[in-house]
Amino acid sequence: MSSLRLFLSRRWVLFAITVALLAWLAWRLGEWQFHRLEDRKERNAIIERNTSGPPVPVAEALAVDDPVEKDEEWQRVTATGSYDTANTVIIRYRTRDGAPGVDVVVPFTTTDGPALLVDRGWFGTDERNLGPDDVPAPPAGEVIVTGWARTDGTGDSTAVHDQSARAISSERIGDALDLTVYGGFVDLESETPEADEPLERAELPELNNGPHFFYGLQWWFFGALAIFGFCYLAYDEWRKLRSERAQHATVDRDHHPADER
Template identity: 65%
Template sequence: MRSFLFLVSRRWLSFAVAVVLIAWACWWLGEWQFHRLEDRKASNAIVERNESLPPAPVASVLRPGSGVSDRDEWRLVTATGTYDTDHTVVLRYATRDGQSGVDVVVPLVTASGTALLVDRGWTPSDNRGGDTSTLPAPPSGQVTVTGWVRVDATGDSAAVTDLSTRAISSVEIGKAIDTPVYGGFVDLKSEDPPAADTLEPTELPELDNGPHFFYGLQWWFFGVLAVFGFFYLLYDERRALLRGETSAAAEAMAERKQKKAAKQAQKQKVRAAYQRAYAAEREAKAGED
């Protein structure tokens, strides 16, 4: 047992604590990635189910003044009404493939008087405000739209200024246009009758599992590697002590101490030189006086 007494040194105790913390952090990060994987699978399952369902009337899925359930996102709904082009809202900074552009959000006023916010799609543009004069116009008269339900954005980005915003929120847009609106909004799939000039539709979400599984394994591997490294260095140190040699870890530590001592000595040497120069300068001034 004496050969293991080096483990109670401050160096090895500090090393052990560091390895335990690293291993715990890697385990926690791996678990976090695997939980994200499960969330991604659950979200994908909801999207797959909703995409396979036939379109439902908007009033059976959305409610005025109510948020959208996560289980209803990407559900297809239909609504009939008239586009209120005077209250078109521009979604700024909507870049695609590195090209600047905007999304065009137009309220569709239904027979009940409640408007459905319709993101009609994306168009390349340098528009930074609420100017809609150069944007493709929606169909006039009565229109039936089919679109995917989306959840409202939150936070400062959803604020509406000059009929433009950086994220779509039915709460903020409803207040800005002073019109009752359904909660959430829809990404347009089709219009009947179709518009003369169409916009690029919203892309559906990818349904892969992402990199979370491999990231989780990677973090766990790092944790195992830290523990393995600790025990390997322990073995190397004990073997060196039994042979009366210096272990690689001890040599590295000694080298670091030597470099630190040399650096400290150099600093002291420079400090002493400055002090001598300062003393000489003071003596010279005293002689002049």
């Protein structure tokens, strides 16, 4: 029992507390990864459900001053109207495969009245002063567009200056252009008739579960490894202490034999 008092020393108590904190942190991080996995599965199910259905009229899917909810994102919508090219908004700092470029958002005046913000796609360029007149034009006249409903961006990146922004917000763009717009926006899937110079269309997100399952297992493994390492070091210390005490006892018996008492 006296050998176990070793572990009541300041060094071992602090060591045990540190290992316990590390194990607890690893457990929480593992749980966080598994929660992210469940969120990813839920997101994938929503995307798969919404993209597999036929497109619905925009007035049935979106509304003015009504943001697109997460469970409505990637729903296919269609609208008839014309592009308002004079109010084109450039979304800067968009890259694809490492190449610089911009997304081109054009308000689409629908026959129902409100404007629908259409992200027509990506245009590769390293021109920092690119303006609305410098990007390929959409088709003129009456157009039928089909696209995927998207939720608005948030934060300072959605601020609109000189018809440019770093993220898309229907509220910010509508206010900047003085337009009545549907909440959210759409990533263009198709337009009829086609533009003379189409932009690179948005791609649907990958429907995989990502690395979260294995990351969660790794965090739990690290936590278990910390506990195992602590127990092994404690056992090794205890074993060495017992061995040293046994050796001292043997030396004492050799120097003080019973017949010399």
